Amino acid sequence: MKKQGGMAIFAALIKTLDSTNKTNLKVKALASYFKSATDEDKVWTIAILSHRRPPRPINTKLLREWASELANIPLWLFEESYHIVGDLAETIALVVPNAIEETPKSLTDFLQEMIWLKKQEENEKKYYLFKNWSKLDYYQRFVFTKLITGGFRIGVSQKLMTRALSQATGIDEDILAFKLMGNWDPNKISYQELILEENEADYLSKPYPFYLAYAVESEVKDLGDVTDWYVEHKWDGIRSQVIVRKDELFVWSRGEELVTDKYPEFAAFIKTLPSGTVLDGELLPYPNRQIGTFNDLQTRIGRKNVSKKLLETTPVILKAYDLLEWDGVDIRDRPFSERREKLEALYAKVKSADLPLHLSEKMEFNSWGEVEKERALSREKRSEGLMLKRKESPYLVGRKKGDWWKWKVDPLTIDGVLTYAMRGHGRRSNLFTDYTFGLWNQDKTELVTFAKAYSGLTDKEFKEVDAWIKKNTLERFGPVRSVTPHHVFEIAFEGIALSKRHKSGIATRFPRILRWRKDKKIEEANTLEDLKSLIPNKE
Amino acid sequence: MKTPLLQFTKKGIYCKEADVYLDPWRPVDKALITHGHADHSRWGHKQYITYNKNVPIIKHRLGDINVSGVDHNESILVNNVKFSFHPAGHIPGSSQIRVEHKGEVWVFTGDYKTEDDGISTPFQPIECNTFITECTFGLPAFKWIPQDQVMNDINQWWAENKADGQTSIVFAYSLGKAQRVLKHLDPSIGKIYTHGAIENMTNVLRELIDFPETELITKDTKKEAIKGSLVLAPPSAHGSTWIRKVVPYVTASASGWMTFRGARRRRAIDKGFVLSDHCDWNGLLESIEATGAEKVICTHGYTDIFSRYLKTLGYDARTEETQYEGEVPEGEIAKNDLLNVD
Incomplete structure (x- = not known):
């Protein structure tokens, strides 16, 4: 067998990962890659799969123009093809003339070229692309273009990659997870430094696995005596664990992602919380010293560099609800009431320091009826509902039934009419699965767009709607089609607020399709006024 | 304006001069059939005429029907309109249908592909004035592997x-x-x-x-x-x-x-x-060019996009609605796997 170049091996790995939905096969393929690839290429592969690619060397507008030029097709035809294929790199790899060469170069070679390419003149960039597009075989061409355009959607999370790396190296997963955190530059660090070298600090950061609750299944009164339970609101932020050990701070999100750098507010904890403290709580936006909406938080998620202005307009707080480690001792097996007492004592001690730390209010009730009344206030209090925690419960690992329950408020719902449709992406490419819904205006003459949704139907229903859309298209606007108003869908959403950015004047949070109301005619769909009436305490 | 040789009607593609339908989707008296897939050969016609090797196929599918077979390249005259069947290379027994009247020639492809699959008589381009073509895969993203x-x-x-x-x-x-x-x-x-x-x-x-x-x-x-x-x-x-x-x-x-x-x-x-019984992008373009047709009518598949591109190449191209299944591969398969979408 001839020796393959690093790029060919990497492309084969991506192909394998992309052609299976089975997690164990993905881990197996990755682990075997990590055992055989060169150290240099391994570092780049880890970087790419943990979203640390070099900055995009060429903008997508030029990519599209040059691909259509090389394919000898007009730009509009390229764009139409892109709408149908649903992925830019895949479209480019498909339309340019086929080649069969397998490159002897390594993955590292290509990425270093891309770093170099960013600083080059346009004609140099074009020459580089044409050369590679017309030489590489189909799958390598696709992977090459993906490296330029952005993320691989191949169902490989950082966690899965870490698991494979752990299998290949024998190093504990949590330690690897920590090693891979923070700002390291794949162009400067070696595999030895990144992965293999022992590091005392690795153990300091280790979070505890989160205890997760199931939704209440039947009647809450079946949970027994209400006085056995503490009740809290269920906050709509990011579940987080905050660790202070040996003058260092670590903030882990529920995805077991280390997000310390994203939330510099919490640096104040290092001086105020004693070493050996681990808090469990909800990371929440706190604009104007009030709990904000999830939308506010969205401006912070994903930002690696937080501007001073953003810190002022949208600061975050931790609403703490549990204490997992105290004085360096794991206290998860102690009853919740005891952990909670310690947490409250800690909070009382530090609260004068004006830290971004709040307590999640613990409530006790005399009847389940009272609990239900509190639940009804959830939307006003900006919570998603209630958390019910047994006073005696230890802090368990993962999602367990029995001691912790979430009791969310029912979603708001409204009946809207399907008005526009767009093709989906990824596994839904070429299927119309992204829908826009309208509600009637006051005199029921016009449908006004109020929400977009692309989840909630079964695959079978999506197929049915897709087939219908293809036969009932009124107009096409690039990827979007307007369709004959005919189908009514019940749309559920979690929150609602007035909005200037939306045509309807109303923003809905997390809209999704609840059910297809085949029994309803479009005349029976709701109006915008109906939607407005759902807004709690309108200003 | 004179009536076109072939018209797109509610029942199917119709030749008024001969009172004959090509691959009709509603029951008619006389139907010329390109091939045996369910969207092209439907139930309920009084008389079926098809390529003789397709006869056993549609008999197997449709049961006791009144069907007669003709050979490839053999002409039949119906009310002075000349009809003949020519290889389409799509599946065994498949044909294109050529229609000639007063010096004007139309060809209806049904479904076709240019690659020789080893079981169907390979596609032969037929010279014509108007070419009615499918374009199931009429996008430059589709290129078949040998x-x-x-x-x-x-x-x-x-x-x-x-x-x-x-x-x-x-x-x-x-x-x-x-x-x-x-x-x-x-x-x-x-x-x-x-x-x-x-x-x-x-x-x-x-x-x-x-x-x-x-x-x-x-x-x-x-x-x-x-x-x-x-x-x-x-x-x-x-x-x-x-x-x-x-x-x-x-x-x-x-x-x-x-x-x-x-x-x-x-x-x-x-x-x-990736294995298809339809033309890929280049297959479609090469076939159309080989017919020498000035007019092209696109029936099923990415019709809008494909006909728009043909216009930029100088063809008088347009689309017609039919009930052949081009763009609904995902939804229709479950209903009838004989229904050919690919």
């Missing part, structure tokens, strides 16, 4: 699965694709089993074409006997209880839609082979 390469991949995949102790299931339409795959399987790897729908149709075609041996899976077939073999099944068998007999298995689909990464993942199929 058949021997795809079949090598399929045989190699089968051999690997067998070595792993797994049975290989290939989903393919019971008329056309199944036999195309069968024809080029390597029986030295192992035994080839079939689902009933495919076995029956293959037996009809064995009269005309030489195929490797197959065995129908029945309730008496031993599970152990199937292990490591290759099973040909219609797409509707995916997820059915029938398939349990074949455990442990890996699945593959052979279709032009497998070009898209998304399509492979969506179908929850382990492996996708």
Whole structure:
């Protein structure tokens, strides 16, 4: 067998990962890659799969123009093809003339070229692309273009990659997870430094696995005596664990992602919380010293560099609800009431320091009826509902039934009419699965767009709607089609607020399709006024 | 304005001069049929005329019908309009239909492909003034891989699965694709089993074409006997209880839609082979050019995009609505796997 170049091996790995939905096969393929690839290429592969690619060397507008030029097709035809294929790199790899060469170069070679390419003149960039597009075989061409355009959607999370790396190296997963955190530059660090070298600090950061609750299944009164339970609101932020050990701070999100750098507010904890403290709580936006909406938080998620202005307009707080480690001792097996007492004592001690730390209010009730009344206030209090925690419960690992329950408020719902449709992406490419819904205006003459949704139907229903859309298209606007108003869908959403950015004047949070109301005619769909009436305490 | 030689009506493509329909989708008196897929040869016509090798196929599918066969390139006159059938290369028995009247020539392709599949009479471009073409895969993203390469991949995949102790299931339409795959399987790897729908149709075609041996899976077939073999099944068998007999298995689909990464993942199929009985982008463009037609009518597939591009090449191109299934591969397959979408 001839020796393959690093790029060919990497492309084969991506192909394998992309052609299976089975997690164990993905881990197996990755682990075997990590055992055989060169150290240099391994570092780049880890970087790419943990979203640390070099900055995009060429903008997508030029990519599209040059691909259509090389394919000898007009730009509009390229764009139409892109709408149908649903992925830019895949479209480019498909339309340019086929080649069969397998490159002897390594993955590292290509990425270093891309770093170099960013600083080059346009004609140099074009020459580089044409050369590679017309030489590489189909799958390598696709992977090459993906490296330029952005993320691989191949169902490989950082966690899965870490698991494979752990299998290949024998190093504990949590330690690897920590090693891979923070700002390291794949162009400067070696595999030895990144992965293999022992590091005392690795153990300091280790979070505890989160205890997760199931939704209440039947009647809450079946949970027994209400006085056995503490009740809290269920906050709509990011579940987080905050660790202070040996003058260092670590903030882990529920995805077991280390997000310390994203939330510099919490640096104040290092001086105020004693070493050996681990808090469990909800990371929440706190604009104007009030709990904000999830939308506010969205401006912070994903930002690696937080501007001073953003810190002022949208600061975050931790609403703490549990204490997992105290004085360096794991206290998860102690009853919740005891952990909670310690947490409250800690909070009382530090609260004068004006830290971004709040307590999640613990409530006790005399009847389940009272609990239900509190639940009804959830939307006003900006919570998603209630958390019910047994006073005696230890802090368990993962999602367990029995001691912790979430009791969310029912979603708001409204009946809207399907008005526009767009093709989906990824596994839904070429299927119309992204829908826009309208509600009637006051005199029921016009449908006004109020929400977009692309989840909630079964695959079978999506197929049915897709087939219908293809036969009932009124107009096409690039990827979007307007369709004959005919189908009514019940749309559920979690929150609602007035909005200037939306045509309807109303923003809905997390809209999704609840059910297809085949029994309803479009005349029976709701109006915008109906939607407005759902807004709690309108200003 | 004079009536065009062929019109698109509610019942199908109609030649008024001869009072004849081509591949009509509603019952008519006289129907000329291009090929045996369900969207082109429907039930309920009083008289069917088709290429003689297609006669046993549509008889098998439609039962007791009044059908007569003619040879390829043989002309029939109906009220002074000259009709003839010419190879379309789509599936066994498939044809294009040429219509000539007073020096004007139209050709209706039905479905067609340019690559010789080894079981259908290869496509021949027919000179005409107006060319009515399908364009199921009328996008530059579609470029087929040569058949021997795809079949090598399929045989190699089968051999690997067998070595792993797994049975290989290939989903393919019971008329056309199944036999195309069968024809080029390597029986030295192992035994080839079939689902009933495919076995029956293959037996009809064995009269005309030489195929490797197959065995129908029945309730008496031993599970152990199937292990490591290759099973040909219609797409509707995916997820059915029938398939349990074949455990442990890996699945593959052979279709032009497998070009898209998304399509492979969506179908929850382990492996996708790009193999189509329709033209790819270049196949369509080359065929149209070879006919010398000035006018092109696009019937099913990416009609809007394809006809717009043809206009930029200088053709007088337009689209017509038909009930041939071009753009609904995902939704329609389950209803009728004989219905050819690819």
